[in-house]
Amino acid sequence: MGEAGTEPQDTGMYVDRDGDIWEKQEDGWRLILQRGVEVDPMSLWDWTEGHVRDYAPFMPVVAAMR
Numbered sequence: 001m002g003e004a005g006t007e008p009q010d011t012g013m014y015v016d017r018d019g020d021i022w023e024k025q026e027d028g029w030r031l032i033l034q035r036g037v038e039v040d041p042m043s044l045w046d047w048t049e050g051h052v053r054d055y056a057p058f059m060p061v062v063a064a065m066r
Contacts, residue, residue, distance in 0.1 A: 006053060006056055006057075007024075007052055007053050007056065007058065008024060008058050008060070010024070011024050011025055011026060012024060012060055012061070013032070013060070013061035014058040014059060014060055014061060015058070015059050015061055016055040016056065016057075016058055017055060017056065017057055018035075018055065019035075020033060020034045020035070020055070021033040021061060022052075022055075022058070029052050
């Protein structure tokens with residue numbers, strides 16, 4: 001589990017403290033689902049100075065295997 005106030009170093013899919021789904025890419029973050037509603041997939045959240053960290057802690061999203 002990620003620490004409060006920090007961003008994960010690795011790219012991938014993450015869930016934040018509110019249950020929203022984010023995708024971390026090398027060039028920034030994309031908010032995928034917010035409150036269960038799909039968000040514009042083209043918007044790149046290229047924040048600096050810790051704005052994305054406000055949503056920490058982040059936990060990796062793990063796909064379920066059947």
